[in-house]
Amino acid sequence: MTISNIESFVVGRWVAPGEGAREIENAVTGAVIARAGNDALDAAAMLEHARRKGGAALRAMTFHQRAGMIKALALALNEKKQALYDLSFASGGTQADHMIDIDGGIGTLFVFASKGRREMPNGHVYLDGDTEQLGKAGTFLGQHVCTPLQGAAVHINAFNFPVWGMLEKLAPTLLAGMPVIVKPATATCYVTELAVRIMLDADVLPEGALQLVTGGLGDTLDRLTCQDVVSFTGSADTALKLRSAPNLLQNSVRFMAEQDSLNASILGPDVTPGTPEFDLFVKEVHREMTAKAGQKCTAVRRIIAPLAQVDAVIGALSDRLAKTVIGDPKAEGTRMGALVSNSQKRDVLSKAALIGAEAERVFGDPDNFAVNGADANAGAFVPPMLFHCADPDAALRVHDTEAFGPVSTVMGYRDLDHAIALANRGEGSLVASVITHDPQVARAVVLGAGAFHGRLYFNDRVSMKESTGHGSPMPHMVHGGPGRAGGGEELGGIRGAMHYMQRTAIQGSPDMLTAIGETWVPGSTQSAPEAHPFTRTFENLQLGDTLTTASREVSLEDIETFANFTGDTFYAHMDQAAAERNPFFPGRVAHGYLLISFAAGLFVEPAEGPVLANSGLENLRFLKPVEPGDSIKVELTVKKKTPRNTEYGEVRWHVSMTNQADELVAVYDLLTMNAYGT
Missing domain, CATH: 3.10.129.10 (Hotdog Thioesterase)
Structure with a gap:
């Protein structure tokens, strides 16, 4: 089998793997398919190229021009997305998984392009709020404005979304006017590399606006200044290591993190079997357990149901999971593919064992399950595993251990206050969902749990046909969460671009403010x-x-x-x-x-x-x-x-x-x- 060399694109040229390169395996077969990484990359040159060339060129463009550029990138990717689909099968995902990643990423570009044109000026300064009259006669005024930071944005992305994970950060960053250095996870960087090649071939990006590092960043973080930004998606342990870097602390480098998240889904106290909401709840949880083989930062990890409905939830969910065919994502009938690598498989099984010390596994045996069209031992396959925690108040691991795969735990609650308390035991999540037909239940959850969750998703028979799902961050809305989830924010429409700009209070005469803000x-x-x-x-x-x-x-x-x-x-x-x-x-x-x-x-x-x-x-x-x-x-x-x-x-x-x-x-x-x- 041919082993591909996954290149980096730095300082205007493609660089092949070199010393320190790592092997990448096919998630389905376990065979080595590629190698990536080069320890000889010059971080100082990358940053200088981004700041001097890319940043200057992007800041010379108006918000509308940058929005047009982002739309052109979306169109280029959309035209060649089949090639991205085909390549992505090696990561273990199904066609449906690839659409979440690739179409979702392209759609995010389109949304930011549209919002940039509609909600931002055709100029270089973004006005944040109204003017403030600071003197009696109105000749001395104040105004908050936002302008692009004059450094580089370093994006460190996770393996599970090699396209969307890049584009959801790239869109607001380019719209704001900052150049980007993308560092994808090595396990799936071959998909990111192809996406970057497509965007560069579109010939709309200024020189230095986008660079790609497939491998380690070297000493890049040690060279950042107050004008640079780091945006990270991955584990809490890695996030802590990165954000604690002395140089980042010393220079107050902006650091955004999206990390471990024990997301919960609550079945409302008003919902019983036979209602549309009950069926919706089971369908949503099943989808979140099996889509991307559970390798989603927004997947449901804790299933919180009224005590009286726990058995019904376990039964209905087990029935759906039993019908989920696991196997080669290219094989006919497969509905859930493999984890990204055998290393990830070992990690998921070890985390599932920790959860199993406090909860009974009621579905899914990792030692005995069928695989469609592939070798279960060679590929990174695991079955969906459903646990039941009978005493969630006494449990610890079910509230602090994320098995980043198709693993979830059912737990019962006595009343709505108890359900809210259990959801908050996650100590901060990206999303919690509530399936209820009672608006007062929704209100109580917002008041009780809003502080612990970056997004609260409510669904019922009214919105179910249009809703995008528990696990789908929308580019219009903030994606991020407090505490364990990292304390960061991404997306959120124009709010996302603000993370790459400096808000400055300006004061002066009306003529001064008119000239500055156009x-x-x-x-x-x-x-x-x-x-x-x-x-x-x-x-x-x-x-x-x-x-x-x-x-x-x-x-x-x-x-x-x-x-x-x-x-x-x-x-x-x-x-x-x-x-x-x-x-x-x-x-x-x-x-x-x-x-x-x-x-x-x-x-x-x-x-x-x-x-x-x-x-x-x-x-x-x-x-x-x-x-x-x-x-x-x-x-x-x-x-x-x-x-x-x-x-x-x-x-x-x-x-x-x-x-x-x-x-x-x-x-x-x-x-x-x-x-x-x-």
């Missing part, structure tokens, strides 16, 4: 162009361009006509005595939406022009009532510009409405879609 701040310079701003194309509008309208008097007849025409005859508009009894109004007042309509009439240019559509109002506030006989006028200012495609962009206008005494009546943001010039 968003017009009230009080900063305004200009009055000769032409109506609605006649100017997207690219010709400038921040601060302002239209000040004429005044319009609001009459009692206007108010009554609007009330009768719309049907909004609320007493504050139609009943003088009732309005005077209201502490907010001096008497009858104009409708807020009448004022908004009159404002549009004051500032709109009616002729056909670059303004294509009004796409909405945001941040609307009514500040002072308008009485019959009052006058209003409007000031319309270009606040922000965001390109949307090659035909048009979004313009955000700051609208302030004042009365005859120049008192603010209303403020809001108006959004329009404006065409580019031809």
Whole structure:
């Protein structure tokens, strides 16, 4: 059999394995299929290349340009994902497992690309929150902004998801504007290497933006600074060793960890056999035990059920597990493949033995099980093993030992408080799920267990058809957890990018803040162009361009006509005595939406022009009532510009409405879609 050399990509070139290379085995056959690693890699050169070349090039791009780059990577991987599927069978997973890894990773890229375009500016500075007025006159303001760190992100990934594990870290990092050095687990680095080659061949990444180390990192961690980031997925022991490195501590290097997690699934006290929720619970737990042969950081390790339902849960789950065919993932009928290696098999069996000292194994005998189309002794096969812990309060190992394979333990609870206490015995997890049809059960779990879990997943007959499952971290939501789970965070939409940026408090005049954030701040310079701003194309509008309208008097007849025409005859508009009894109004007042309509009439240019559509109002506030006989006028200012495609962009206008005494009546943001010039 040919043994492949899995290369690293550093400082712009591919480097073959060398001294210190390790052998990689096929999980199904146990045969050596590849070797990876090279102790001669120059960590200093890698970091310098990332910081000087990759970082500078990425920071020169806008958030939108980086989002477009991420989308291009997703498209390139999607086009060639079959090759990734085919290669991944050697890792022991089934086709369904590969789809979780590969399609899940590609989907994560697409989500971050979309969120980058929709939720971040087409600029270089991300505004975090609103401005703060720090002085009485409004000439001294504060604003929190985020800018990319000027170092390198070192991603140390686990073996179980060689594609998704890389891409779920890579997407927010590139979006933030940091270069990446990826270090996959050696056992499955051959899949990661192919994915990196596909992305590099797409020719959209700046030089130095992505490097790959298939093997050890050498002294890389000893060379990091306060501008670098380490993101780690793996065991708690390894995480502790890495995060305790003196250089990381001395330089306050950001360190994120996703590590051991004794995730729990709770069967709600309202659920009994025969209900949709009971069947859903058994289906979810079975899937989490067998998908990726249980090698998922989010897999269910503890099954917490009402005491009265424990026997029913064991019976139903055992029936499903008995029908799960274990074997060669390429063989017809196989539903669960092998563990990643025989080394991992030995580790899982040793951990299962620890759990077995406190719990009875009620399903799955590692010494006697059938394997479909493969040699059980040569490959890294184990059966699903289900344990029952009769006294979970006295137990220790079932709450602190993670057998990273198809191993889970059923335990009973007396009441919901007891179930919550048992879930929290895990001392921090990535996810806990609750299958219940009672919203009050869900609320009680959030209040009692939220502090111990990074994600709480609730499911019932209403959401079961759309839900993505207990074990599926979604790129929109935070992935991570406290305590034993590592105390880190990944994903979470734009929150994920923030881990690779520095939040800085800036203070200064409105003009300073406008220039820094590329968003017009009230009080900063305004200009009055000769032409109506609605006649100017997207690219010709400038921040601060302002239209000040004429005044319009609001009459009692206007108010009554609007009330009768719309049907909004609320007493504050139609009943003088009732309005005077209201502490907010001096008497009858104009409708807020009448004022908004009159404002549009004051500032709109009616002729056909670059303004294509009004796409909405945001941040609307009514500040002072308008009485019959009052006058209003409007000031319309270009606040922000965001390109949307090659035909048009979004313009955000700051609208302030004042009365005859120049008192603010209303403020809001108006959004329009404006065409580019031809």
